[in-house]
Amino acid sequence: LQALASHPAARGLEDDAAVLDVGGKQLVLTHDMIFEGVHFLPSDPPGDVAWKLLAVNLSDLAAKGAQPIGALLGYSLGSESWDTAFVEGLREALAVFDLPLLGGDTVSVPEGAPRAFGLTAIGEAEKTVPSRKGARSGDQLWVSGCIGDAGAGLRIARGEAGPAELLERYRRPSPRVAAGQALAPLASAMMDVSDGLLIDGARLGAASNAALLIDLDSLPLSDAYAAMAGVGRAARLAAATAGDDYELLFTAAPNVAAAIAHIASTLGLRLTRIGAVGYGSGLALSDAGGVVPLPDRLGYEHIGPSNSCS
């Protein structure tokens, strides 16, 4: 498929979204599919599945600094009660994200087939659309929000004890749309953290031909996460390798750090410096104890082109 996607707007399928020039505007397009049994469980609340389907696509738009302008939904019909609950969750999410549902497709599937949904989100961006490629040695590395909450929430969904707000962070992620738009003109590279901070950071570094140096001690952890998992090195590594955060990971020149801090206070959203971009390649971790060996598993690995966030 990568060989077929030769148009510049496809960005070699190596970015979070396609970027197309339409009438002088940058149109940002992303499409994700989710399958029952792969991306969600039959027992998951249908309204949360709807929320997440929308949120993960909006997170891709946020990483491009795009203002979402609409969505198309591909929906496989199942039982009436499940479908009704899904639509209710979709209604909530569309309202919260102020997003028009523009169209799509509904289909009946054979008895016993897993549910499968697709969502296309369309956004409009200003001239500066960040990619994963622009990080330069000397830039600072930043992340929005808190890291690890969704991973802890997944453990709670699987039966561990823990704060309900972490479960909520897993089931109903908040795409950082406003932050993405505010940061786009300042960021040299930006992407969303969907598979884990370390693996996504490694991808950003590789796309930019640069090394990424991450200070584990500066990782933003929520109080709820700290209460459940602690704040030691193991807890920080667990947070940095868990997926589903849908926070923004971005790099920027040091001279815009004050502007970034201003955006954080304006939006009431944590934006935390967690490292730096260096010459060379690869990922290096450190904390107060010195160099931290990279864990074997940096996050979720997927097949297929990296602009799939499945």
Added chain:
Amino acid sequence: LQALASHPAARGLEDDAAVLDVGGKQLVLTHDMIFEGVHFLPSDPPGDVAWKLLAVNLSDLAAKGAQPIGALLGYSLGSESWDTAFVEGLREALAVFDLPLLGGDTVSVPEGAPRAFGLTAIGEAEKTVPSRKGARSGDQLWVSGCIGDAGAGLRIARGEAGPAELLERYRRPSPRVAAGQALAPLASAMMDVSDGLLIDGARLGAASNAALLIDLDSLPLSDAYAAMAGVGRAARLAAATAGDDYELLFTAAPNVAAAIAHIASTLGLRLTRIGAVGYGSGLALSDAGGVVPLPDRLGYEHIGPSNSCS
């Protein structure tokens, strides 16, 4: 879902596609999903499945007079040989339709789950974007190409004897993109015929609050269709109620008939007057023998909003 799609661009989910104003351009968006066992059979040639997925979406754009500018693909991975053949068919179709693949998503699905694909097609249109709603009493009713070929092709796919070109018309439909663009400024209403001429005609009439009068004798039948099915009333009713034609059905004022004939000769595509728009509502059929009773079944009936072409 219809209740959620309240944005004017969604056209109440009652049109073939959503139409969004972006930077002064009309952006036309459509998304269809296809499932193995519903829209195609496991035994269908994978390359034809890819072709058809692209073609049915481009046909929706054609009905809006839009120039296709890109596609996003949602793809569930199966066996390597099937996937390779699918991608080969996709490559062919993208080349023939001169369409960039911009992005999308690939996912692994559980063993035994039916394949499911989604395609979003994006097009750009001039100011005049026809809908199903504009037909007025006194307009003439037109259709492109030949009607019934794909339906006959489906019968061949199921084992009947018949000309190979009809099978090809079923498996590899030709979306009428150039015709759609040329006709858009002239048509008072336009849609594509995907479920059957009669049922889609009834939808156009209902959307326009008008009656549609169709002269069965004027139905354009191909020589191949005539050779396989004949040209009598039964053959014409069969053609008019079979799906998958992906031709354009449109209405226009009588004073643009010469301009329409000119487009037909320029494009080398049959454009045939098959009836008229009248006051009132409903569909009326006639032929040289007089009024023809409507058949019980006008075409394929689908669940869900009508801008799904599944």
